[in-house]
Amino acid sequence: MSRRIPRRTLLRGAGAALALPWLETMAPGAKPAAGTAGKEDRLSEPPLRMAFMFLPNGVRPAQWTPKGDGEDYEITHHLKPLAPFQQDFLLLENLWNKNSVGRNGHWPKVPIWLSGGYVQRTTADDLDTGAISIDQLAAQKLGHLTRLPSIELGHEPPRTGIDVAGGGFARLYGSFISWRDRHTPVPKEIVPQLAFDRLFRNNRSPVVSSVNPKDPSLLAALQRDETSVLDLVMERAKDLKRAGSASDRVRLDEYFESVRSVEQRLEATMRPQKRWINEGKFPLERPGAGIPQSHAEHVKLMLDIFILAFWTDSTRIGTFMFGDAQSPMDYSFLEGVRGNFHGLSHHGHDVATETMYGKIIDWNIEQLAYFLGRIKGLDEGGSSLLDNSMIMFGGTLKDGNSHSVEDLPILLAGKGKGTLRPGRRVRAPEHTPICNLYVEMLRRMGLEEKSFGDSTGPLQGLA
């Protein structure tokens, strides 16, 4: 009745014998070993997951928006890679963020994609996006149910300086779509190995999970060292807060919150959480250190880790950036493309340039197709991971060349555990706040919010 972990898996690289719950999910046809996670620790059905995936620099509107008005539509050029999944997503139209209107460039639009806030033009002495993002609101309320409250992945490091010619905003704004509160971005992981480790390494479960967590020997165990360290650190942080000036308090507050957050996370791993345990194997080895040379490999690896995070129920909320705002990612690795994403997005209707720009978008949609295909193929006891998710994909600009912000390119993939009816286009009334969609998504996650951001009501037509 015991499970077999191939020795290879353990001896690979620096991969060490990890503690129990991870082993559970890695083994094929695994069942929990005797004395470990019992029935009461398992959910009876898969949980609902929520993801937001961001594409910068807009699209070519004519290649995105289908002709006509009806629910049925013909797949357009940009959406071609998603043709096999046409029945699995909703094409949403006429959504926008009114606080993007009349604002220069990319920086004041991207940080509010998920919040409907308003980005202040500062020289970054006080970043202010006006509101918390939807994923972080959900993470605050639901994040305690999983090992990690949420996951944020991408591939570009944060940018420096103030974009003077581009509106006078700090470029830092454009690197984050997740905002813990209006002032504080949530950093994204771009290094595959670190993202992978974060899903597992932090899991320091007790020696034998059926043992009482207050057992003295357990309290003294190495696994509990981190929490002891953090306890001590918290005391010091409290002292400093008391003694500090008001301006200090912002930074020390953040430190204090971070200490508390990490401690809570560690404590949570000690307690058995009601988790969904998938018994199939998701074949992903621990990635090597550093960032892969090839962008294609990098993106694919980060997408795999994103899937793994959902598959292992390490978290149920995530954001993914296919590029930062105004991404200057060089795409010359694509056949027929010479230049960088942002540069090519301002094609000025030069045919050759516009074609290259289109190719970049198409390639990114292909990566999305890979992702959807993967999660569609993962069975969670009768339903697929895609069925049990709500995956929003899109951006903050419609026409990348002219920076138009109406009728944003947005799609919502997945069945939301039966609460969504995909395979159609949903045309909201003109100038519908995208926050109306978020209200609906929050409701499905079990959070009844009367409003969110600048929402005017729930978005109709999703079910």
Place this chain on the structure above:
Amino acid sequence: MRGCFVLLAMAAVGLAADPAQEFTSNVKPLLLQNCAACHNPAAAGGPAPFLKAANVADMDKSRGLWRNVATQLRNRTMPPRDSKLAEEDRIRIAAWIEGQLRSTACNTGDFAGPAVTRRLNRREYHNTIRDLLGVDYEVTAILPADGTGGAGFDTNGETLYIPALLLERYMEAAQQILDRVIVTPPVNKTFDLQSPVSIPIYLEGPYDLTASYESPRETEVRLAVKVDGAEVGSFAKYIRRINSARPIPGPAIVRMQVNLNRGTHTLSLEPAATAEGLKLVSLTVSQRSEAPSPEKRASHYRLFGLEPYEQPGQARKAAQRMLESFLPKAFRRPLQAGEVDRFLAMYDRAAGRGDPFEERMKLVLRTVLVWPDFLFRIESKHNEPGIYPLSQHELATRLSYFLWATSPDEKLLRLAEDGRLQDAKVLTEQVDRMLDDPRSRKFYNSFMGQWLGTQDVGGRVVPLLTELQSYYTPDTAADLRAQPVLLLDRIVGENRSLLELLTADYTHLTKRLAKFYQMDEKGLIDAEFRLVQWPDNKRAGLLGLGGVLALTSRYKETSPVLRGAWALDTLLGTPVPPPPPDVPELKNDGPAKKTSMREKLAAHRANPTCSACHRLMDPIGFGLENFDWMGRWRDKQDNGSPVDADGELPSGEKFTTPQELRTALMSRKSEFVGNLTARMMGYALGRSLQDGDDCTVQRIAQALEKDGYRGRTLIREIVLSLPFRNTQGGASVQSEPTLSKRPLSISEINARKQDASSHNNLVKDKVVPKR
């Protein structure tokens, strides 16, 4: 010198005229005309009562408000879009207000600015760990990059966030660092298997498991090995039949290897059902390890005064002594009473469960490395208003992170302990000592790279493309990044004039760079930079460097607008207004190649709304058109016609060469020097500059003028300045600690209200054009 510079010419004219006169006859009437509808000065209350100022002296009473007015004018947030205020007037008035505020900066008295609690940025963390523990730890692998914030530098405390993710990283980094610095004796323990085996594993890695058992029969024995309840493998041994009658003598030994991670693990051996009479005797866990390297022996010794594996006589006392000498270095200040005891509590925890001495110390030191006093540069606060000198140690810390990006060295610490550092003469000596030390290169590198933006050349910006590899490789990109750094190094090192940043007729080249610049490669090698005179006056100073010119271009195309904006903002500190949000697309008539750059940008001149700002930027850019998109010299444009580097400034000044353009810039050297001073001050102080700092900037700029603008003078003046050596007491912001409810200053509140209403107007007016 006949180069006069447009906007600044206008501002200069404004300033030259009597400010009181200018205010009363020019500025105030225009503001009344355009703003009084909402900001009625006669009304009792009302938003932003700047019009209540009756004369120029009144501006001093509400400086923050007036600064806000200038910012709103520049950003076009006020007056709202339907206003009749011309673009030209907008810029002129904003510039006048800013100039006026600058020139009266010292009216408000001494200003030292608040102390900002600053986390060590990634670079500083790396250097501090290196100097404290002797290990060169690869931070980029584990710590995310820092963004840059106000003042534009990654030394700025305002944007050095410390999210939970980062804290997790610091904790993990601490473990990895200490594993590299301290030698833990390898584990080698034998257990008898009568009771469950529980073993603490300190170091992740390969371990040998050796089991001995007795079996009465010759039989295949299979033992499942379980770690923490999960099977990790099995011992299998075939015992060959020698003589079926004779029992097997003695216990049999089997071995296997398993990777174990850090933690306390339970091990068990379970025989398969078929093994009858099998008796498990013992299990040995032994760590595979190598002898410690010389570096590790040295770092271990440096911390403890012990050789690896050597145990101290009285362990706890040794721990205490070690902390008493280590903590002041780690926290960069003398210890407070009872501080060591907190850490000894960690020591006791590990000692209580039987950890070896080294592991106890690792737990203690891990705590130290995530302690706020280590991760943050904390400066004492004063609640009463006033100016307070920094403590000796706080000053030593500021100085060492400014010039060396690391924690204070022995010399600085000793001076601080002796209470001698706040003395001007001593400080000056220390500045010279530190600038003469090669560690100052860290400062030049991070300052120049961030100030100019050249740190990204060869990465995100000016990426490496296969088609350019005949003259632009990763090494060339590195060399291009180094050029501005070496320029500042020379200027400060030899105490030359900072104006050489604009005019230097020399540069530093490698063989690769000579190839890039299409120059004579004779006498140059790739391994080393050599000082070289530019062969002609085509290039000089920063605007002649390939890194800068490539940075300010688009892909395969120069951009006079970007270059102009860069020069204005980066070199002269003139804020460039952002473009209006609904700029229509530039029409392309015909294939792009036929039109010249000048023709393409003709629309900028045609439309008065556009030309107001563009005539400030475009001429500079045109003056640099001889440098192609990679910064190499060209005589012909993309469309084949000769480069037209002519410029005409609104005041009528003409130039035809980059040299003449440089002359024009030189005539505004006071703006350049003021800007450089402000930037470097922002870098050194780690916060955004405020209104009161303008006084210090002025003073330093004047000192520089009297002293030939020497490099060392600037740095010395910054270190000796009031804001660098002191902090301001009293609460400028009311107390309310939580993050999302951080209170706003009055100007911020007003800015928000006005911004909000102006943008609401935009929406109501349906600005977004229909497509």
